[in-house]
Amino acid sequence: MSQNLLNKVWDIHKIKTLPTGQDQLFISLHLIHEVTSPQAFGMLGERGLKVLYPERTFGTVDHIIPTDKRERPFDDELAEGMIRALEDNTAKNGISYFGPDSDHQGIVHIMGPELGLTQPGLTIACGDSHTSTHGAFGAIAFGIGTSQIRDILATQTMALSKPKVRRINISGTLKKGVYAKDIILKIIADLGVNGGLGFAYEYGGEVIDNMSMEERMTICNMTIEGGARVGYVNPDNKTYEYLKGRKYAPEDYETAVERWKSLASGKDAEYDDVYNLDVSSLEPMVTWGINPGQALGVGDQIPEDADEQACSFMGFDRGQVLKGTEIDVAFIGSCTNGRISDLRIAAEVVKGKKVRSGVRALVVPGSRSVADQAEREGLHTIFKEAGFQWREPGCSMCLAMNPDKLEKRELCASSSNRNFIGRQGSPTGRTVLMSPAMVAAAAVNGVISDVREML
Amino acid sequence: MNERIIEITGKAIPLRGDDIDTDRIIPARFMKCLTFDGLGQFAFYDVKYEENGEEKRHILNSPDYQGHSILVSGRNFGCGSSREHAPWALKGMGVRCIIARSYAEIFANNCSSLGIPALIVDEASAGELMKMAEDDPLVEFRVNLNSKKLHAGNRFYAFDLPENYRIALVEGRWDTTSMLMENLEDIKLKNQFLPSFKG
Numbered sequence: 001m002s003q004n005l006l007n008k009v010w011d012i013h014k015i016k017t018l019p020t021g022q023d024q025l026f027i028s029l030h031l032i033h034e035v036t037s038p039q040a041f042g043m044l045g046e047r048g049l050k051v052l053y054p055e056r057t058f059g060t061v062d063h064i065i066p067t068d069k070r071e072r073p074f075d076d077e078l079a080e081g082m083i084r085a086l087e088d089n090t091a092k093n094g095i096s097y098f099g100p101d102s103d104h105q106g107i108v109h110i111m112g113p114e115l116g117l118t119q120p121g122l123t124i125a126c127g128d129s130h131t132s133t134h135g136a137f138g139a140i141a142f143g144i145g146t147s148q149i150r151d152i153l154a155t156q157t158m159a160l161s162k163p164k165v166r167r168i169n170i171s172g173t174l175k176k177g178v179y180a181k182d183i184i185l186k187i188i189a190d191l192g193v194n195g196g197l198g199f200a201y202e203y204g205g206e207v208i209d210n211m212s213m214e215e216r217m218t219i220c221n222m223t224i225e226g227g228a229r230v231g232y233v234n235p236d237n238k239t240y241e242y243l244k245g246r247k248y249a250p251e252d253y254e255t256a257v258e259r260w261k262s263l264a265s266g267k268d269a270e271y272d273d274v275y276n277l278d279v280s281s282l283e284p285m286v287t288w289g290i291n292p293g294q295a296l297g298v299g300d301q302i303p304e305d306a307d308e309q310a311c312s313f314m315g316f317d318r319g320q321v322l323k324g325t326e327i328d329v330a331f332i333g334s335c336t337n338g339r340i341s342d343l344r345i346a347a348e349v350v351k352g353k354k355v356r357s358g359v360r361a362l363v364v365p366g367s368r369s370v371a372d373q374a375e376r377e378g379l380h381t382i383f384k385e386a387g388f389q390w391r392e393p394g395c396s397m398c399l400a401m402n403p404d405k406l407e408k409r410e411l412c413a414s415s416s417n418r419n420f421i422g423r424q425g426s427p428t429g430r431t432v433l434m435s436p437a438m439v440a441a442a443a444v445n446g447v448i449s450d451v452r453e454m455l
Numbered sequence: 456m457n458e459r460i461i462e463i464t465g466k467a468i469p470l471r472g473d474d475i476d477t478d479r480i481i482p483a484r485f486m487k488c489l490t491f492d493g494l495g496q497f498a499f500y501d502v503k504y505e506e507n508g509e510e511k512r513h514i515l516n517s518p519d520y521q522g523h524s525i526l527v528s529g530r531n532f533g534c535g536s537s538r539e540h541a542p543w544a545l546k547g548m549g550v551r552c553i554i555a556r557s558y559a560e561i562f563a564n565n566c567s568s569l570g571i572p573a574l575i576v577d578e579a580s581a582g583e584l585m586k587m588a589e590d591d592p593l594v595e596f597r598v599n600l601n602s603k604k605l606h607a608g609n610r611f612y613a614f615d616l617p618e619n620y621r622i623a624l625v626e627g628r629w630d631t632t633s634m635l636m637e638n639l640e641d642i643k644l645k646n647q648f649l650p651s652f653k654g
Contacts, residue, residue: 013649015641020628022619024635026645029652036538038489047632052642055651064487078487085489096654117652129537129561143561145539146491147568147631155635157642160564161619193474194531194557227531229560248652256650291474291534309472399483399536408506420478420535427482427501 002266005121005234006165006200009140009263013123015157022159028122029139030057030152031108032095034064035401036127038085040149041093049154054094056156058117059086061100062107064401067364067391070100079402093153104247106367106393109133109335113217114369116246120235120260125152130335130417132223135232136216137239138263140200142229163230164198164272169205172280177452179345180215181222181337181415181435183207185285185295187277188226193293196228199273202265203233207279213242214341221336222417225292234264284451286322287419287433289314294419295433298323298450313421314430315409322432322448328410330361330443331424332388332436334398337415338366340373342436346415347379349440349454355387356446362389362404364396388443400425413442459627460570463552463598465524467588467607469514475528476535477562481544483536494540495547519592524551527585532573533562542566552598554605554614556581567620570629572600575615584612600625 015024037059044051051057064079073080083100090097098104104111109130112118120138124131129143148158170183188195201223208216216233223231240257243249250256283297289310296302302311302320311318316325332338332346343365355361363383365371371393374380380390397404398416405425406412412424412431419431432448441451485497503515510516526545532555533541542565545553553566553573566573576584587594587608597606598614600621605612616624623629 013645015638015645018634019626020619020622020634024638026642026649028649035486039491039539042490049632053646053651058652076487081489082487115654127537127539129535131537143537145537145542145561145565145568147539147565151632151635154632155639155642156646157635157638159619159631159635161617193534194559197531197557197560224561227534227559248654250650251653291476399478401483401486418476418478418535420476422482422501423478425484427506 001270002268004165004202004265004269004271005138005232005263006140006202009121009123010162018159020159022161024157024159025123026157027125027152028056029117029124031112031124031126032057032059032149033108033128034061034082034086036146037149038082038089039146040153041089043150044153051093051095051153053156057095057153059090059095060098060105060108060111061086062395063399065100065394066402067394067396067404070392076403103368106369107335107338107395109221110339110366110370113137114246114367116243116249119243120239121263125158129224130221132229132231133217133221133335135220135223135230136213138232138235138260140230140232143224163200165202166196166199166273166275167202167204167271169274169276170203170207170279171205171276172207172278174207174279174282175452177437177455178282178284179435179437180211180218182282182285183279184219184222185287185292185433186282188222188293189295190277191226191275193225193291194227196223196226199228200230200232201226201228202271203231208233209236212341213238214339217339218336222292225417235260284435284438286438286448288316288322290419290421292417292419292433298448323450325448326411326446327359327413327442327448329406329412330359330439331397331412331414331416332362332439333364333366333396334416335366336417337436338364338370340370342415343370343374343379346436346440347382349437349451350386350388350444351382353386353444355443359443359446361387361443362391362397364391365393367393397424399423413439413448415439456633457570457627457630460572460624460629461600463525463572465551465596466593467525467527467584467596468520468523469585469588470526470528471585473529474531474534477533477538477541478535480533480541481538486538486540491540491543493547494544495549498544498548522549524549525596526550526553527588528553528555529581530556532558534559537561539565542569542571546571554584563620567623567629568631570624572598572616572624574598574605576612580612
């Protein structure tokens, strides 16, 4: 039996065992954004501490930034204040920062990989639960709270316990119209929203091997929705090809690749648990409830034992099939599904069609670079001609900290990651999670649809 | 070093439900702030108030439970977003200790960083404690992190708390920065050894 990637990366980054029994882990890459970092800089200031290794922290703005107009100051004074705080904190401490006008601005989990910051074998932390996204490259990446941001700024380390590792083998052949998003929703539905507690998820098997890096990011991104803090895929040639030539990729690339190869879990690697999933019969998934585990195939009935509070909040009945349910809003974007491949797939569905009258439809690219690429390919024209709003990059309606929000009881077909009560900005607003292709289909038909009928 | 947190005594707020996420504990719109001060007033805001600002009929609004310091809830409490605003909001509303069936990992970590013990109890105990607090808002809960026992209603209950967090709380090491700073020389060595970023 050999070591898995998590154990190898952990050992490389471990400083020592702390008096509490936790490990002190060196964090190679720290990413920050405007919402969870200002308080950490404040705490640092109160203690007279400095940022230890500013060259290991990178910042951008995503959560709060408007996606319609970018003139400063922003209309929302609080948003302006928070972004200015990040600008001051990064400037004062010599931290690289990609602000609203930067070619690299974007959702932090999309920016990292694009710049080649996200590399195999790194420990990565960010004050955002979807930091697990970076695991797609064979990094061990944690979402953290603000006190830990403070710890990393001051010491480049954090205190934590090593998780167990569950290998998730995904086999079979995906049907046309079924995507990475459907697989991760299925995994969460099967293992539960707290099924990953205490575990890191290592995703593998033929389906993962065949996936693009962007699809792997979608899978790793929603790991946290299954209760596991860390999710990763072993690095392979696709990983090395993706990173080659990117801004922060290592200079001596061949040497780096050799090192990365040595970190991947061996074929006989040991795991604490194994879960096998065959996705050959998987249908496009939709959520019916108020957490991401409450999901089913678009043609399936809501179970007879479905949670009463969830049904009543959503206005759905047990036994109901969601296909055909009217929607008010369609949202394509977020760190889960705001990358170029997501926009290409959605554009393919809407090309030459119109958004159903009465539906408010938004496409929010995940980064400036995604937006530029989409515009080079003319995707923005396809979306705009269909009646979608084409926006500037940011988190937008995934968590609605900027002006993009649901109103009242609106129902949103969303490519984002959370359907919690109030998540999209209205305390009574409702979210149905699905793949970008499915959102595109819902936008065009005005009702939750099976995208396979449109391909 | 911080204050050593060993014994907590208080009355309990019974908050039924599983998978109570951090968006519900503090909706994102209240996170536009540069410090964590004053978040208590927004804790469970949409659980407590209608959209028009009217108070809902909810146990969190009941005068019987105002100012209580121990929150009792279900499974997977604090799931979702990593926002430390959530435990800060709970702290702001006076919560000093949480008792639940289980917690999301980042939330439990954040609670420890703030000196809030997040205790885990089994299904039977959770049910009894919940009912006890519902039946009598004045019943006193006494938690001891050394003996790992909770006393309520003339009975002792066992609880679990990851040993790392327990030690951090009872030894006053829950604010981790100073503990981590002790190993600065080792950190510097590690930094030299691990690749950095050149753009």
